[in-house]
Amino acid sequence: MKRLRGGEDAFGETEAVPTPPVIGEAAADGRHHGVHPSGKALISWRDEFQVGVRSIDDQHQHLVRLVNQIHNALQAECSPQDLEAAFGSLARYTSSHFQHEEDLYKGRHYSGAEDHSREHGDLLHLLGAYQQSMGHNDESRIRSLLPRLHDWLLDHIKGHDMVLGAYLNSIGIS
Ligand SMILES: [Fe+2]
Ligand SMILES: [Fe+2]
Numbered sequence: 001m002k003r004l005r006g007g008e009d010a011f012g013e014t015e016a017v018p019t020p021p022v023i024g025e026a027a028a029d030g031r032h033h034g035v036h037p038s039g040k041a042l043i044s045w046r047d048e049f050q051v052g053v054r055s056i057d058d059q060h061q062h063l064v065r066l067v068n069q070i071h072n073a074l075q076a077e078c079s080p081q082d083l084e085a086a087f088g089s090l091a092r093y094t095s096s097h098f099q100h101e102e103d104l105y106k107g108r109h110y111s112g113a114e115d116h117s118r119e120h121g122d123l124l125h126l127l128g129a130y131q132q133s134m135g136h137n138d139e140s141r142i143r144s145l146l147p148r149l150h151d152w153l154l155d156h157i158k159g160h161d162m163v164l165g166a167y168l169n170s171i172g173i174s
Contacts, residue, residue, distance in 0.1 A: 042071035042150055049157050051165025053104070053174055059097045060157055066090040067149060074143055083142070084134050091127045098124070101164065110167055116160050123152055 043064045050057045069086045078086075098120040105113050126149065133141040168174070 041068045042146070043067055043154065049154070051157065051161045052169050053165050056101060056104075056161065056165060059093075059100065060161070063090070063093060063097060063153060066093055067146075067153060070142075071146060074139070074146065080134075080139075083139070087130055087134055087142075091131065094127060095124065101161070104168060104173065105164060108168075108171060110164065112160065112163055112167070116164060119156055119160055123149075123156070126152065 045061050045064050049060060049064075051060070066086070066089050070083070070090060073083045073086045102113075102117060102120070105116065110116075126145070130142060130145055130149075133139075133145065
C-alpha cells in the first residue's frame with residue numbers, strides 16, 4: 001500500500017496548515033520548542049507526545065509553542081494587545097489543526113470519529129471562554145484558564161490523538 005503523508009489524500013494533494021511565526025521564538029533547532037528567550041516554557045515538547053503522523057506532530061509542536069507564547073505573555077505582563085494577539089494565533093491555529101485531523105479521519109471508517117470531534121468541540125468551547133475574557137480584559141480569568149488549556153492539550157494528544165495516529169498508521173498514513 002502506498003504510504004501517504006498526513007495531510008495528503010489518495011490523489012496526492014496536500015492540505016497544509018500554514019505555520020505562522022511565533023513572536024520572540026528562539027532558533028528552531030528542535031530542542032527548545034516554545035521557549036521564549038527570556039522565560040521558561042509552560043510545556044516542553046517531548047518525543048512521547050508524537051502520534052506518528054508527520055503533519056499532526058508538526059502541528060502539535062506549533063500548538064505547544066503558541067500555548068507557551070500566551071504563558072510568556074502573562075509572565076512578562078505584556079500589553080492586552082499582545083496577549084490578545086497571542087490568543088488569537090492560538091485560537092485560529094487550533095481551529096485549523098482540528099479541521100486537519102477531522103479531514104484525515106473523515107470517510108476512513110475511524111470508530112473514534114464521533115468522540116474525537118466532540119473533544120475538539122469542547123476545546124473550541126474553552127477557547128471561546130478565553131475570548132470572552134479577552135473582551136473584558138480579565139487577565140486573572142485568563143490566568144486561571146491557562147492550566148486547563150495546558151492539561152486539555154496534553155491529555156488530548158496523549159489520548160485521542162495517539163489512538164488516531166495509530167489508526168492512521170494502520171491504514172498507511174504516516
Ligand atoms: Fe485531536
Ligand atoms: Fe491534535
